[in-house]
Amino acid sequence: MAKRERVVYYEDPLNDDFAGTKIKRRELPKNYKFHSRNPFFRALSFFLYYVIALPLIFIFLKLFMRVKVVGKKNIKKLRKTGYFVYGNHTQIIDALTAQIFASRLKRTFIVADQDATSIRGIRWLLKALGILPVPLNPSESIKFKEAINYHIKKKRVISIFPEAHIWPYCTHIRPFEDSSFVYPSELGVPVVAMVMTYRKRRFLKSRPPLPVIHLSRPFLPDMNVSIPDRKKALRDRVYEYFLDIASSENNVEWISYQRKAVE
Numbered sequence: 001m002a003k004r005e006r007v008v009y010y011e012d013p014l015n016d017d018f019a020g021t022k023i024k025r026r027e028l029p030k031n032y033k034f035h036s037r038n039p040f041f042r043a044l045s046f047f048l049y050y051v052i053a054l055p056l057i058f059i060f061l062k063l064f065m066r067v068k069v070v071g072k073k074n075i076k077k078l079r080k081t082g083y084f085v086y087g088n089h090t091q092i093i094d095a096l097t098a099q100i101f102a103s104r105l106k107r108t109f110i111v112a113d114q115d116a117t118s119i120r121g122i123r124w125l126l127k128a129l130g131i132l133p134v135p136l137n138p139s140e141s142i143k144f145k146e147a148i149n150y151h152i153k154k155k156r157v158i159s160i161f162p163e164a165h166i167w168p169y170c171t172h173i174r175p176f177e178d179s180s181f182v183y184p185s186e187l188g189v190p191v192v193a194m195v196m197t198y199r200k201r202r203f204l205k206s207r208p209p210l211p212v213i214h215l216s217r218p219f220l221p222d223m224n225v226s227i228p229d230r231k232k233a234l235r236d237r238v239y240e241y242f243l244d245i246a247s248s249e250n251n252v253e254w255i256s257y258q259r260k261a262v263e
Contacts (some may be wrong), residue, residue, distance in 0.1 A: 007256045008167075013174045017165035019092065026118040028140065034132060034147035045128040049107065053129055057096045065093065068199065069101045071215035075192055078218060079104065082152035084184045086238045087194035088246070089161040090170045091211065094196065098159035099130065101213050102194050108157040109147075111180070113164070132158075148183050158183070159194075162235075169198060169208060169254040173242040178235035185230035190218035193241040197251040209252040214245045 010016045036042060061067045075083075085102045087094055095110040102108070109130040117123045117133045132148070135141040148158060162176035184191050193216035198209035219237045221230040245251075 009260045011260050019166035034143045048128050067211045069213045074215050074217045082155045083190040085159040085192045085194050087161050089163040089166050090196050103157040106157045111160045171251045171253045173246050178231040181231040181234040185221045185227050188223050193238045195245040200252050208254050216241045
């Protein structure tokens with residue numbers, strides 16, 4: 001392990017958030033469309049995504065963040081199907097890494113907290129770039145699920161971060177529920193686990209370590225068992241892969257997360 005630069009104390013591994021964005025959540029409008037059928041919006045979305053966003057994101061991740069990818073061959077056989085990518089959550093850029101490195105240029109939609117769509121003036125832009133805000137009530141849940149189903153049928157990619165909250169440079173895996181695994185369980189489509197670890201710099205060692213993205217082989221839900229059993233099995237396989245990759249001695253610790261002692 002590298003020398004510890006900072007210690008962060010947490011209380012609740014499920015709900016503590018250290019992203020530091022401090023965005024005030026605004027509710028989605030009642031008529032919010034998780035999937036737009038407007039041809040003009042869809043054309044604009046395609047242009048923004050493929051012509052502007054992806055090239056800029058690729059340059060940023062490869063040249064400035066110097067992201068390394070392991071396991072790209074594991075997703076080669078997923079060209080003809082939609083699938084889900086589940087990742088650990090240790091950077092604000094996690095959603096970008098899924099779009100660039102885990103999709104093979106398939107259109108990728110990111111399931112994100114509604115904080116992401118609460119920034120005034122850019123909700124439409126985030127929607128165009130593929131943000132799917134997590135539903136907070138039954139009516140939103142129905143429309144959200146319809147959008148998920150539509151994109152999977154179109155052989156697209158849905159990325160989900162089951163840890164939910166960003167813990168920058170965290171090198172251990174936090175617990176998470178199996179609720180978000182209901183979608184691939186119902187649709188019978190593959191799941192890919194994506195883990196970000198960190199490697200030492202050769203130079204400028206006083207700066208944070210560099211990201212490494214690890215992609216698993218696809219996990220398929222067992223359609224011969226009940227949906228609750230499918231969810232649990234998928235969650236467990238993804239979690240085990242997370243643990244196996246994150247526990248590597250090559251995963252460099254920059255920020256140490258320690259639980260507060262109970263008084």
